[in-house]
Amino acid sequence: MTMALVMKNVSYLVRPEKRHKKKIISNVNITLKKGEFVSLIGKSGTGKSTILKLCAGLLKPDEGEIRVYGKATEPGSVGYMPQKDLLLPWRTVLENIMLASEFQKGAKVTKHEARNWLKRVGLKDYENALPRELSGGMRQRAAFLRTILTEKEVLLLDEPFGALDALTKKEMHSWLLSIWEELNKTILFITHDLEEAILLSDRIILLHLDQTTEEIPVDLPRPRHSEMVHTMDMVNYKKMIEKKIADG
Amino acid sequence: MAKLKSFFKDYLLFILFLCVIIVIWEWLVQSGKVPSFILPSPSSVIRSIVENRESLFQEHLLATVKEVAIGFFIAAAGGIALSILMYFSKALEKMIYPVVLISQTIPIIALSPVFVLWFGYTIWSKVAVTVLIAFFPIVVGMYDGLKNSDPEYDELLQSMGANKWQRFMKVKLPMALPSLFSGLKLAIVFSVVGATIGEWLGASVGLGYYSRRMSGNLNAEGVFAAVFLLSVLGMVLFFVVTLLQKWMLKWNEEKKR
Numbered sequence: 351m352t353m354a355l356v357m358k359n360v361s362y363l364v365r366p367e368k369r370h371k372k373k374i375i376s377n378v379n380i381t382l383k384k385g386e387f388v389s390l391i392g393k394s395g396t397g398k399s400t401i402l403k404l405c406a407g408l409l410k411p412d413e414g415e416i417r418v419y420g421k422a423t424e425p426g427s428v429g430y431m432p433q434k435d436l437l438l439p440w441r442t443v444l445e446n447i448m449l450a451s452e453f454q455k456g457a458k459v460t461k462h463e464a465r466n467w468l469k470r471v472g473l474k475d476y477e478n479a480l481p482r483e484l485s486g487g488m489r490q491r492a493a494f495l496r497t498i499l500t501e502k503e504v505l506l507l508d509e510p511f512g513a514l515d516a517l518t519k520k521e522m523h524s525w526l527l528s529i530w531e532e533l534n535k536t537i538l539f540i541t542h543d544l545e546e547a548i549l550l551s552d553r554i555i556l557l558h559l560d561q562t563t564e565e566i567p568v569d570l571p572r573p574r575h576s577e578m579v580h581t582m583d584m585v586n587y588k589k590m591i592e593k594k595i596a597d598g
Numbered sequence: 599m600a601k602l603k604s605f606f607k608d609y610l611l612f613i614l615f616l617c618v619i620i621v622i623w624e625w626l627v628q629s630g631k632v633p634s635f636i637l638p639s640p641s642s643v644i645r646s647i648v649e650n651r652e653s654l655f656q657e658h659l660l661a662t663v664k665e666v667a668i669g670f671f672i673a674a675a676g677g678i679a680l681s682i683l684m685y686f687s688k689a690l691e692k693m694i695y696p697v698v699l700i701s702q703t704i705p706i707i708a709l710s711p712v713f714v715l716w717f718g719y720t721i722w723s724k725v726a727v728t729v730l731i732a733f734f735p736i737v738v739g740m741y742d743g744l745k746n747s748d749p750e751y752d753e754l755l756q757s758m759g760a761n762k763w764q765r766f767m768k769v770k771l772p773m774a775l776p777s778l779f780s781g782l783k784l785a786i787v788f789s790v791v792g793a794t795i796g797e798w799l800g801a802s803v804g805l806g807y808y809s810r811r812m813s814g815n816l817n818a819e820g821v822f823a824a825v826f827l828l829s830v831l832g833m834v835l836f837f838v839v840t841l842l843q844k845w846m847l848k849w850n851e852e853k854k855r
């Protein structure tokens with residue numbers, strides 16, 4: 351079976367000044383199976399966002415290769431959602447979520463499909479609203495829809511809920527879990543929130559400051575729901591990962 | 599009604615202040631404290647405008663508006679085009695941008711006789727001064743707008759497979775518009791100044807020409823009439839550009855509050 355996303359021996363150097371080269375990513379190997387939800391966790395400076403940008407084809411690795419379903423990645427290979435919602439302020443919600451279709455050849459998302467999605471995420475009445483009229487959670491949902499409607503099978507999400515307050519975040523978790531089964535996407539997800547990572551993921555990849563990685567499978571049954579954060583299993587997972595981060 | 603209320607709330611003090619100034623001014627002249635050939639009273643300026651309305655409006659104002667309009671549009675088209683070219687070509691930017699900046703250090707009044715030399719007393723010598731003076735704020739506004747737009751939007755579109763031109767049209771250009779309009783608003787006011795300077799140096803028609811002729815005749819009311827109309831013209835044109843901005847950039851409105 352072809353893997354959805356493969357990073358093989360990937361290294362990336364940053365060159366703030368010409369003389370100082372610093373490897374911020376060194377020899378990273380990550381593989382995602384189709385339909386898997388994998389979270390990347392690590393302290394600041396471990397290169398999480400850089401890994402996503404490399405996978406999205408926005409940066410070129412200095413060593414190694416990245417493949418999406420067997421083909422070398424390039425811009426347009428995957429759906430990419432940055433931390434900020436980055437909705438275009440002059441476009442309506444509908445126009446925003448259909449943005450990607452303007453750059454695609456062949457079959458495109460129709461307005462009808464886009465409206466159906468808006469209905470499903472509770473933004474039906476905001477189809478013609480401008481982003482500034484939406485709340486933080488609604489904006490994030492719109493940005494998420496925009497990513498889904500790229501119609502890419504692999505989605506890269508860079509702390510999509512990082513800027514939301516705790517309550518809204520919980521709502522977003524319930525919402526994401528509720529559509530997760532039928533979404534049928536492969537997701538690589540960055541977060542700082544351990545509970546979020548455990549709740550949503552099939553697997554967690556821990557990035558250490560010495561640029562090694564460590565994989566932790568999350569063996570919790572699906573479907574999951576956001577109340578599960580209080581179960582003993584989850585708490586144990588959290589303790590275990592916290593310890594690993596502290597030791598790492 | 600609510601609009602009217604907020605209008606008065608915003609401008610009441612200004613209007614009162616203006617009225618007080620005008621009343622004091624009128625009184626100073628009427629009572630003979632200031633001779634009317636130095637400072638004509640507001641009422642006599644208005645009278646002068648009404649008396650000469652035909653030549654003032656149909657001839658001189660029209661000529662000035664024409665110069666301003668042609669000059670402004672050339673400056674806008676040229677300035678926007680140049681900014682876009684500079685945005686796409688680093689070499690062109692390095693070559694041209696300093697020239698644009700330096701062009702502002704040339705005293706325009708000193709340069710105007712050159713335009714008279716080149717274009718004679720036709721409308722084009724006035725248009726040339728207007729273009730030169732209006733060009734700068736437009737280029738700076740547009741170019742800075744293009745340069746300072748958020749690179750994260752660019753990355754987002756790139757990740758969707760958009761090429762450089764698509765990214766420019768869908769994100770960079772709309773994002774640069776507020777900054778462009780700041781430049782356009784300055785430029786339209788400068789355009790009136792430019793046309794007036796152009797007319798002083800050589801013209802047979804226009805409000806600038808009219809004010810100089812009246813000054814030569816020691817007709818203070820006439821000079822003030824032209825000055826008054828020029829400033830009204832500047833305000834009206836500024837207002838028109840502001841309306842255009844409000845209409846085009848509805849999305850940018852609320853943010854300022």
